[in-house]
Amino acid sequence: MTTAIYPGSFDPVTNGHLDIIRRAAKIADVLIVAVLNNPSKTSMFTVEERVEMLRETTKDIENVRVDSFSGLTVDYARKEHAVCMVRGLRAVTDFDYELQLSQTNKVLAPEVDTVFLATDLKYAYLSSSVVKEAAGFGGDISGFVPSYVQKKVLDKLAK
Ligand code: ADP
Numbered sequence: 608m609t610t611a612i613y614p615g616s617f618d619p620v621t622n623g624h625l626d627i628i629r630r631a632a633k634i635a636d637v638l639i640v641a642v643l644n645n646p647s648k649t650s651m652f653t654v655e656e657r658v659e660m661l662r663e664t665t666k667d668i669e670n671v672r673v674d675s676f677s678g679l680t681v682d683y684a685r686k687e688h689a690v691c692m693v694r695g696l697r698a699v700t701d702f703d704y705e706l707q708l709s710q711t712n713k714v715l716a717p718e719v720d721t722v723f724l725a726t727d728l729k730y731a732y733l734s735s736s737v738v739k740e741a742a743g744f745g746g747d748i749s750g751f752v753p754s755y756v757q758k759k760v761l762d763k764l765a766k
Contacts, residue, residue, distance in 0.1 A: 610636065610639065610687055610688055612683065612687060613627065613628060613631055614642075614643055615640075615641075615643065616650065619651070619652055619657060619735060619738065619752060620735075621730070621751055622730055622752060623730035629668065635670070637670050637672065638668075638672070639671075640661050641673075642658050652759070654675045681719055684719045685716060685719065690719070690720065691721065693722050697733075705721075709723075733751055743764060
């Protein structure tokens, strides 16, 4: 069994993330979507809320599991016996950071590789920040996130 992990903030999960999840789940036997608990980063949703939204929106994909973790991603990958970490690439702006991150991780854990999936062109502009900004100014985010997540974002902003 090949286990892959897809780590990230997912604050909140977008249609771009879900596209990567569906595609990665076809490649790995088991895909663990892992929400990083990073207290130094301010987020709209708690880790529990992010995990719950991911579980709801990926429940139709049989080999996907959603979890959260703290600390180094490579330590979590080792604990789960993952052979690789999946990351999505949108544009060259992602490339520098992602390359450096993957090289650092390779030094820390040579047995865990990083696999990059190029975004579907439909989602190349899309990020969790875009969703939060657009929604914050009253924009329609129905094309950016599943309706379940849209409702959670609007509820959060109403509070
Ligand atoms: P992080 O804080 O780790 O960058 P994100 O939740 O923003 O977490 O993203 C997790 C991963 O998903 C990253 O590899 C990111 O490049 C990728 N990603 C985010 N949005 C998209 C998208 N629209 N298309 C493809 N990959 C994406």
